[in-house]
Amino acid sequence: MPSTSASAIEDLAATARELHRDAFARNGSAEPLRGDAHAEYLRGGLGALPQVFVSLDASRAWMAYWCVHGLAVLGRVLDDEVRTRVVGFLDACVDARRGGFGGGPGQMGHLATTYAATAALVTIGGDDAREVIARADVKRFLMSLKEKETGGFRVHEGGEADARGCYAAMASAHMCGCLDNDVRSGVGAYVSRCQTYEGGIGGEPGGEAHGGYTYCGLAACALAGDFGTLDLENLERWLVNRQGEIEGGFSGRTNKLVDGCYSFWQGGCFPLLRRANDVMLLQFMERSKMTVGGRTVVGSDDLGLEARVLGACAATMFTSGAFESSSTPAAFSSGALQGWILDCCQSDNGAGGLRDKPGTGRDHYHTCYCLSGLSLAQHHGRCGLVEVVGPAESNALVEIEPLVNVVKHKYETWMRALT
């Protein structure tokens, strides 16, 4: 029985093995990260964003995020001129009528680009970035897309609802300071319905498990402080089996090829899972005491209140990272993941930008998510320890906050100022 996809998997593993061997022969370790070249490539992406120019391209707010975030992970600072121009561009992406951000100036608000624009602004930071966001408008926008019956979110007016919508809504609300019970209610239940017997999460109920949706679903639950009936054990089993043992990277779905961008989408789930287990343990302990944050919850009549209080307190602890304690290694191989990104996702000819896999071209999306994945493999392989594969002076990256995929210190500064 011929099986093209199985042979493609074998071919990719063989290519990766060769690249790993060559890198080791040259460096005694993985390839050095070509940070300067990648930064130059990302700066080029920002050059294509004029302040106010209506074009058809619906992913320019994403482009701004990919480049701004990628540069921040590399520890690079934006020039004042570029910084001001990007803030002006994102301001022009605001859909004033609906609230939220469109993919470009003059475009209809979309949840995905609202997340992208917000995350870019958080990364840029500062008063002018803060002023772009009108909290009440964002909340109005999110509530206009919420489906009360299912707990899910439509991605735009008249558009489809899926796990991506839930995440974009939760993460935007969190960073804009409007994540309240109206916004979060029902998210855990919706995402739980999208989990399949594989263990991963599909886009909508009935769909096949997929890395992007799995991250979105899990992170949405974490932000909402509500994991519904998610089976986290099964989720973890699916995740660990997505990592290719020879390649070192992750595939997005059962029996698909490893792809650099899933370094973040799948890899980012591990720190979230670890914190989720802590939070659930705490919720259980709190529930058994029936005392929450100093207030004693009496009979079962009050369970609605208890659940609400627990949700809020779990969400707070989740985002404060209070529970990262265990120093045992993560369930995935963080060293192998770093090797994949360094040896297989950088180009063969020394040019900047990262890619899906050997044989494909670079793009800004893959550059952003390969770098995000590399950072989290360095910082979340073992809690409390930074483990860098290859020469630290070129390879060490800035730590990201996996809940929102923004550089951690910038995220913390932003959230502290959010009142």
Add this chain to the structure above:
Amino acid sequence: MAMTEKLVTTCPEVTTGWNRRKEAVELGAETAEAARDWWSEELRVSEIALRNAPKSYPSWYHRKWTVSRMIRTMGRESETVRMTLERERALCSRLLDADDRNFHCWAYRRFIVQSLGVTTEEELEYTLKKIEDNFSNYSAWHQRSAILDARGDVDSATLKGEFELASNAFYTEPEDQSAWMYHRWLIARARALKIPDERDAAIASALEICREVAELEPGCKWPLLARASLEDEKSRRDVLDRLSSIDPARVGYYRDVA
């Protein structure tokens, strides 16, 4: 309409363009003349968009919206609706021949066959053909689980046949993960069988096959992973130990679950 056509076929992610078309349809549908066959236009335009970008969310959604609206206004029994649904099913088959893992297309196909009232057996036949073409195509295996689930409880005779299908794949290519993943769904359905004897027999025979494949292929992790969720506590620990030694990349995970 000509302008939005140009817009969405060159840049299907611009949702404003698709929404404009929806609004125009809603307005035009008020007058009988204009309503005559607004859907052919919408199907034609979203097909061009999908040919250029087969994974575009807004194009798929527009197509689903078009068909849903036809059903709502004309009813499922209308000849036009039935012909359209049949054409849509054929279009899905063509697109899945070009890319058998396009999950947008599989999801849309589930919507079409359900609207058309295609029997479970007929759609199972289709997925079987796709699996025979390429049994690594996990999306086709997943489709089987989705359509069987949509029908309700799965009876033990059906399960027996499905376990056989999966086993044939294990013996042919034990390293291929698709059938092993489908096997997880089968186990969950077997555990849900209402008659205890049938349930126990189904699980016991599944475990037997996993043990046999594990014996034949000592270096293969998939039968061991399946056994890890089926064996009693003591054997489970042995299985996890073996997994740690043949699959060292995931040793952290095996330790976590031990």
